[in-house]
Amino acid sequence: MAEVTTQAPAVELRGITKRFPGVVANDDINIEVRAGEIHAIVGENGAGKSTLMRTLYGMHRPDEGTISVNGNEMHFRSPKDAIAAGIGMVHQHFMLADNLTVAENVILGSEPHHGPLLDYQAARDRISELSKTYGMALHPDRLVEELSVGERQRAEIIKVLYRGARILILDEPTAVLVPQEVDELFRNLRELKREGVTVIFISHKLDEVLAIADRITVIRAGKTVKTVDPGDVTARQLAELMVGSDLPTPETRTSTVTDEVELAVNDVSLRGLGDRWILQDISFDIHRGEIVGIAGVEGNGQGELVQVIMGLRTADGGSVSLGGRDVTKASTNNRREAGVGYIPEDRHEMGLLLSAPLWENAMLGHLDKEPFSHGVWIDKAGARARTEEMIKEFRVAAPSADVSAVALSGGNQQKFIVAREMTAKPNLLIASQPTRGVDVGAQASVWEAIRVARGAGMALLLVSADLEELIGLSDTLYVIYSGRLVAKLDPSKVTPEELGSYMTGARQAGGDGAAAAPGEGTDDAAAADGAAPEAGDAPPVDAGLEDEIPPGEAPL
Amino acid sequence: MRWRRLAVNVVAGVSALVIALAISSIALLLIGHDPITAYREVFNYGNHPGQIISVINAAVPLYIAALAVAIGFKMGLFNIGVEGQYALAALFAATAGAHVHLPWGPLQILFILLVAMGTGAVWAGVAGVLKVTRGVHEVISTIMLNTIAVGISAYLFLEHFAQPTSATNLTTQTPFLPKNAAMPALVHSSAKIPEPLTSMVFIAAILGVLFYVVVWKTKFGYNLRASGTNFEAARVSGIDPRAMVVKTMLLSGAIAGLVGMTQILSFSHAYTLDFQVGLGFTGIAVALVGRNNPIGAAVAALLFGYLQVSAQILDFNGIPKEVYLIMEGVIILSVVVAYELARRSLERSEVRRAAEATRRLAEASEPLAKVEA
Amino acid sequence: MAIVERQVQPAVPAGRDPLGKMSKRQRALLVGGVLFGLLILVRYLANTPDLTSSGLFNATLVSTLPIMLAGLGGLWSERTGVVNIGLEGMMILGTWFGAWAGWHWGPWAGALGGALGGAMGGLVHALATVTFGIDHVVSGVAINIIAAGLARFLSAYAYRDPATGGSATQSPLVTGHIGTFDVPFLSGGHIFGWRSPDILGWLELKKIKVVSDVAGPIHGLTSNVNWLTLIAVLLVPLTWFILWRTRVGLRMRSVGEHPMAAESLGVPIYRMKYIGVTVSGLLAGFGGAVLVIESAGIYREGQTANRGFIGLAAVIFGNWRPAGVMGASGLFGYADTLRLRSTASPHGLLLFVAILLSVVFIWMIVRKKPTAAAVSGVLAGVTFLWYFGTDTIPDQFVFFTPQLVTLLVLSFASQRLRPPAYDGKPYRRGQQV
16 A cells, blocks of 8 residues: 555545535634545434535535645536546435345446447446455345345445545444344454545444544534544543534433323234334333433334334333323323323424424424313414414524424424424423434424423423434433333433443343343443332432422523 | 515516417317417407406306315315315215295205205315224325215215106206205396306305415414424424314315305205216316415306306317317416426526525624634 | 346345246246136136137237337336326327328327327426426426317317318328238248148137137137237336336436435436336327327327326336236236127126135135135125126226226235335435435
């Protein structure tokens, strides 16, 4: 391999600035990626990583700044130009057509051919060759819909390599993978590196970045903070670089847990297709004033558990009761009326009527309550007034209650949903990924709102992929794995690392029925399970301010 | 915001009309006619009360068909099957009305209307049920159901419902309705007025008002629109959008059932072999041009009615009256395109305004309050 | 014809049953064979010899073509992700321009004129849905209305002279002939002036059980074949070849499946959709022209009689594949032809349906699907009763067989259908997910 130091950097970004209406997504970004290295770019959601990479890939042009590839300044007008310069991008959401074969997906756009005819044999040969060179087994004739997530990612990488890319951008590649697949991916990346490919790795998962990257550039609020070597920093230091000195931590402090059970889930089971169990014998309680967190790698049943509690799916066994009332057979609407609020994980798909004005969005799920309706009639004036209040109180950046939801930024849409659900003062609030894909400011205000609600005696179910959020906010923490609750942990004593090992099934404890086999060294966390913690045994950190804030008042 | 929205849409509608006029002019020029003469003839039409009555009579069934389509659109359902629904409904209503005699006129009329609504609802309901239970897209199912309706009604009409023809009665038709089932004419025909003004215009107006109130003012209407905007979000919010699909299709079909009633109750008093077809498809056009709004649809229905009726006069001048068909077609496409462009421009300006609000908010206050360390 | 399923045959697809299950092609052949056998059985049970006569199949070929061409048109459009409800309108344009060009310059010009007329409709649909991004169904409905209006308007002008036999609703006769041929050896065609033996015709006349019933249909499909018919039939493998074997074909299909992916790889989305939708109109228009030239000899208002919509049904029933479209159209054409030829034969077909439903009933019991079994069982019972309780079947019921069959397929076998993933969704350039 060539001497990295003497060679021109594979990619050099100088003073990149990109503005969108009302926001500066990238502000004077400077990054140098050496040839043949794995360079990680880390930052919080909304820090501007994706915007930057889209600029580099030619998907839009920077307002200021220059891009150099291998020492030559480039002006990309489209991804085509970037591809020609040897840059390839693996998107977070796979760009693969399910109904086409791997080969068809890979060659699309630059097909081997005889005249107008496709040369499938040449395509197959080339793909097999690439799979062999980089150790990525993949059959070219398989339909993409038959592939696992990890295999799809490999198909994406091969697609990029097929186009002769020597610089690979991977946008949040591990977000959709299970741990084994992450290991496999990292093996592939090292293989690529050995073959001299430069890899740019976007992530906000610090342990992964530290494990794979040669150098790490941190981006915060659209600016480059620093480029560091992984050997010189700890995860903690990286995190601080990412979020700034005053790390907003989602801690809840004083316990407000009461002994009134609001939600009781008993032996809930759910069968999927082909008699596979999606959920099995799930039991837990949430008390008023308690936040119960559910940790788990995506796809282990947490989504379905929420659907069962919301009445969006019918359980095949077990019962759910709210405030002592059995609601196992109740409709979603009845549960809503009984005081269940819901912040769904996907605000566009499940949370908003994008093309409708905000005042109509404010009613969604709360139509039967004051001030939204009287009898069969809706009350537009009342709804608009309430919406204006919500906008003010939760600091949603919206010009008026008449603006369409689609016009708001992601963070403001999320704040609006939180405002809607909180304002209804539910007895139980289910928050699914409440801060996914929002900026730091919105994240902090969502956390604050959750804490205030808890202080007011609300019962909360928090499902999140953000382990710090879970540990910081929850009073009780469960781990879901393969549709079972495999551990009940004390968030004050557990570390993200320990949590991670339960989530991946590497360790099992407590739970119900799951074989308790804490192999090596039973630690505090594992020991904390078993008997339900008494009400109010959450960690007494310092006396919080939260209790003094009257419920419903502006948290910020 | 409201006014801006209205202004943009009016501009879009008017420019679409201008384009339609231009293309029709080209068509006329191509075949060697002076479009100005043609337009003068058409514009001069409608001075006589009789002519106005003819336009309204033509507009009423179009308006009802448009409402049937529009209520589907409001929940994101495309009911292409109004055509089949009203054909079946008219046949059943005419037949039932001829065989069941009720003592009081209004009751008899109400009975006929209810049979029509019920038949239309059932036929449209099939598409609704297929959608929620079997996942069959309503566009495909209603297209297929249209042809099936044509087949079934032809069979029933010819083989069972039509009265036997005889030396005295040569026309193939269902028996005449009883005398008391004739809708009273609002204006009677006379020497100057070729056809009476149908009182179905009242029913149409009531339907329009009901449509507005139900869709925009009630919780049911909210649920309907919410399900149409975002099915999944509606479900999560506690609405049962599957039930809404069936209810909306039933409602749409019920309205569709009334489309043929103008002809049956006001004019022919029986289902005849030459029963008017095609109103369902024109109704889609009227709904689109009228933006699925009862007032817009009224304007559009009158426009289409006017075009159809006034075009007859062109034949006297040797200009093919069929030019109105071209006009109708072009209006639909250009109006839809114009509205789409208007929608995009409005959305862009909204995004801009919201972004400005974000900036103002950020400037007005300190950086979003930090959660205390 | 080798138009079945995945062209790139996996060597040994991982995760599949290793016991060498039948390929989809073999399965299709088996099902086809069994159905044909059942048809022969019914022909004897119900004593309806016409079911397998060469005359019926010859007529079926003619009535199948317009539907099949509309269906192929639908396939081209939907494979690039544009739903085409406007097939009916494009077909109307095909009939009008086909008749007009045919009247002036003869039948071959008519075929070309019809295709171009339809392509014009396709172009308008592409402009509306691709360039302006309006709803596909809305545009399609509009095109149907425009086409009907335009045809009437043009007729009122072009055919106004009654001396030619034209009127506002009808064109003058298209004169001149498109030649026909018989396939050598099978049906006695000529080779270099030598008349080969008509083996199938001879076999059919022999009236040997089963043998004659197999010979009849094939004879019907291979004798007295119109050259336009040949071209139309060849369009099926051609469509498959272009869409599945060429670069532009792969790109077009990718646009219907995942336009974002295609665009990110530099595929010009709009151009691909324009090609698909315009060719769609071209084929539907050709179908209209065939209707004029091969069947009627003139343009008549309302001539298409919903064949565009039936073509759409054939696309669905044929699972968005060329061979499937051909098979579905053949089925629809067969039913339509039966209806026109006699009342006894459709009645015999009831028995066919009843037996078929009984097979489904038994199959569903084996598969342990009680509701599906109950539905098919009841339907089978009703059909048997209907068959034994009556002597004829109303004409009007056969008329909507294609629609009914499509509705049933969609209702009970939709999980087997595989429409293009992005079919019917408006796509804007540079759109993300």
